[in-house]
Amino acid sequence: MTTTHTYTAKDITVLEGLDPVRKRPGMYIGGVGSAGLHHLVWEILDNSVDEAMNGYATEVCVTLHRDGTSITVSDNGRGIPIDKHPKLKKSALEVILTTLHAGGKFEGQNYKTSGGLHGVGASVVNALSKKLVAQVKKDGHLYEQTFKLGKPVAPLKKIGVARGTGTTVYFHPDPTIFPKTEFNPDTIRDRLEVVSYIHKGVRVIWEDLSNRTKEVFEHKEGIGNYLQKILAQRAAKTVHDQPFFLEKENGARVQLILQWTESTDEHIRSYVNGIPTSSGGTHENGMRGGVMKALRNFINIHKLTPRGVTLTAEDLREGLTGILSIFIPDPQFQGQTKDRLNNPELQAQVEAIIRPALEHWLNANRSMAEMIVLRIVLSAKAREASRAASASVTRKSATSRLNLPGKLTDCASNKKEETELFIVEGDSAGGSAKQGRDRNRQAILPLRGKVLNTEQASLKKVLENKEIADLTTALGCGIGANCNVESLRYGKVILLMDADYDGHHISILLLTFFYRHMRPLIQAGKVFLAQPPLYRIDIAKQTYWAHDDKDRKYILEKHGKGRSKVDISRFKGLGEMMPKVLWQTTLDPKTRSLLRVDIEDGLKTEQVISSLMGKDPHERFKFIMERAEDAQELDV
Ligand code: 1YM
Numbered sequence: 225m226t227t228t229h230t231y232t233a234k235d236i237t238v239l240e241g242l243d244p245v246r247k248r249p250g251m252y253i254g255g256v257g258s259a260g261l262h263h264l265v266w267e268i269l270d271n272s273v274d275e276a277m278n279g280y281a282t283e284v285c286v287t288l289h290r291d292g293t294s295i296t297v298s299d300n301g302r303g304i305p306i307d308k309h310p311k312l313k314k315s316a317l318e319v320i321l322t323t324l325h326a327g328g329k330f331e332g333q334n335y336k337t338s339g340g341l342h343g344v345g346a347s348v349v350n351a352l353s354k355k356l357v358a359q360v361k362k363d364g365h366l367y368e369q370t371f372k373l374g375k376p377v378a379p380l381k382k383i384g385v386a387r388g389t390g391t392t393v394y395f396h397p398d399p400t401i402f403p404k405t406e407f408n409p410d411t412i413r414d415r416l417e418v419v420s421y422i423h424k425g426v427r428v429i430w431e432d433l434s435n436r437t438k439e440v441f442e443h444k445e446g447i448g449n450y451l452q453k454i455l456a457q458r459a460a461k462t463v464h465d466q467p468f469f470l471e472k473e474n475g476a477r478v479q480l481i482l483q484w485t486e487s488t489d490e491h492i493r494s495y496v497n498g499i500p501t502s503s504g505g506t507h508e509n510g511m512r513g514g515v516m517k518a519l520r521n522f523i524n525i526h527k528l529t530p531r532g533v534t535l536t537a538e539d540l541r542e543g544l545t546g547i548l549s550i551f552i553p554d555p556q557f558q559g560q561t562k563d564r565l566n567n568p569e570l571q572a573q574v575e576a577i578i579r580p581a582l583e584h585w586l587n588a589n590r591s592m593a594e595m596i597v598l599r600i601v602l603s604a605k606a607r608e609a610s611r612a613a614s615a616s617v618t619r620k621s622a623t624s625r626l627n628l629p630g631k632l633t634d635c636a637s638n639k640k641e642e643t644e645l646f647i648v649e650g651d652s653a654g655g656s657a658k659q660g661r662d663r664n665r666q667a668i669l670p671l672r673g674k675v676l677n678t679e680q681a682s683l684k685k686v687l688e689n690k691e692i693a694d695l696t697t698a699l700g701c702g703i704g705a706n707c708n709v710e711s712l713r714y715g716k717v718i719l720l721m722d723a724d725y726d727g728h729h730i731s732i733l734l735l736t737f738f739y740r741h742m743r744p745l746i747q748a749g750k751v752f753l754a755q756p757p758l759y760r761i762d763i764a765k766q767t768y769w770a771h772d773d774k775d776r777k778y779i780l781e782k783h784g785k786g787r788s789k790v791d792i793s794r795f796k797g798l799g800e801m802m803p804k805v806l807w808q809t810t811l812d813p814k815t816r817s818l819l820r821v822d823i824e825d826g827l828k829t830e831q832v833i834s835s836l837m838g839k840d841p842h843e844r845f846k847f848i849m850e851r852a853e854d855a856q857e858l859d860v
Pocket residue numbers: 229230231236268269271272275297298299301302303304305316320326327328329334391392393
């Protein structure tokens with residue numbers, strides 16, 4: 225990986241100045257929203273990490289300053305070159321920071337795996353910063369140069385003596401470019417932690433002066449330590465002693481660790497140049513292909529398939545937990561949040577690395593391989609049993625209205641798109657909703673009591689639960705692998721729960737169910753939350769509705785000041801509300817507001833659901849304690 229090529233100023237290729245970056249920042253950093261702002265940090269961080277990967281730096285340090293809007297990144301590498309460029313009569317450092325696409329690193333001689341969306345480096349950060357200060361320690365001296373909006377304030381100066389070598393870059397993004405210049409400490413912290421797992425042995429120091437916290441990440445075992453952490457978080461029991469580990473370089477640098485567990489889902493985290501690819505992409509497909517082929521081959525050669533069972537790809541992947549990290553020179557990201565890799569050549573390349581390595585490992589570790597095969601066969605058997613059960617639920621719901629649950633009050637319209645199913649809690653809320661609704665377009669399904677926490681139950685148990693079975697029948701779209709949005713019987717599915725903590729709890733249980741077993745409905749934007757009021761506020765002769773305490777405060781401040789007659793009543797539950805009021809405030813499509821349920825960040829959603837709803841109480845406790853400060857008023 226390390227090359228012996230040494231850099232001199234003449235190696236820099238000069239393309240153009242920085243005006244285009246300030247004119248069209250989105251072209252270089254993807255946008256000027258939060259992702260674009262953080263992209264600046266990743267660009268500078270990448271240079272430090274590259275220096276560490278090339279074997280010249282051992283430590284990378286990131287500091288968020290007290291104002292929360294400026295950052296310092298430093299490393300103890302060789303220091304950005306400072307010799308004078310022969311033609312330009314400027315220091316190499318100045319050329320690197322003031323010219324677009326400048327840098328020996330892009331010429332393919334050195335190892336550069338730019339993690340950026342566009343990999344354009346430090347000059348883009350400089351162009352978009354109100355102020356940037358670069359310091360280099362080299363040959364016993366400390367050098368410094370300051371820039372404003374990408375332009376040098378003065379030439380590079382020797383400002384003192386220094387021990388060791390290294391580079392430090394301080395920058396403050398330009399508020400005329402970025403509407404919001406506050407960095408998110410959690411985003412940076414999480415990224416740094418991942419960097420420390422992917423680059424084993426590099427010490428990554430994170431200092432957040434805005435919250436006065438400091439953390440040091442250093443993992444001798446790299447992604448091996450990362451896997452241990454994920455397994456512990458998910459409280460997943462492993463089915464073989466040692467994980468499969470691979471590290472290889474052939475065009476792409478690939479690191480992979482795999483462990484089959486007793487969990488029922490697959491959990492793969494993948495990264496390209498240290499950037500999480502939550503929606504997968506060609507590298508993940510290549511990995512799955514390689515794993516599938518290696519396993520199938522092993523099973524066939526050793527004649528391990530039991531009679532009467534066919535193994536599907538899902539069986540081979542059930543319970544599989546792992547981390548895939550690759551480094552490639554020119555990543556192409558796709559999707560709204562740019563979290564899917566789209567380089568077509570990667571699929572075959574990754575597959576070709578993983579397949580023979582895994583096959584070899586399976587053959588060399590026969591007892592572990594047999595445990596994995598046993599796990600796969602078990603999954604196939606469980607799948608066949610639960611498919612029979614879920615097919616019967618789906619069949620029942622698909623056949624006709626005759627099988628619909630008795631407590632469903634259906635709507636009259638046959639035009640699916642205009643219809644809505646309201647899921648409410650309890651018969652009394654169901655009664656109000658039934659009377660208040662638009663009979664033609666709105667159907668009501670009351671559920672009784674707390675819904676099963678589907679995160680902690682097997683699919684078989686989920687299917688046996690009466691409330692869930694009724695809901696599945698009413699929706700008609702099937703469940704799990706059989707879920708099909710086309711057969712959903714309504715245009716919208718709306719959760720209508722009391723505006724209190726119990727109501728929120730039931731909403732969360734239902735959302736967990738939709739997320740785990742009917743995710744296509746969420747992905748198709750069919751699931752909504754209604755927003756019933758919690759308070760009625762009468763001021764003079766005017767009535768206002770407040771969804772929560774914040775709303776109430778706002779209304780009182782805006783309309784209640786100086787009024788003598790202010791009357792506030794709190795609804796105990798939807799059942800207490802007059803049907804007409806429920807219609808006006810919550811059901812009437814002309815006046816209500818609905819929240820659409822969306823999966824913004826797949827990985828975060830997965831983490832939150834498994835830690836909050838899963839089996840490990842410690843994770844739940846940690847999550848709550850970390851957010852305890854945010855919870856001001858608890859409704860108990
Ligand atoms: C806080 C950010 O930029 N570190 C850094 C950058 C470079 C080097 C060392 C470096 C690279 C090479 C030779 C080489 C860069 N060099 C270039 C360019 N930290 C940070 N540390 N000597 C030093 O790749 O050959 C661009 S960045 F263009 F000079 F090669």
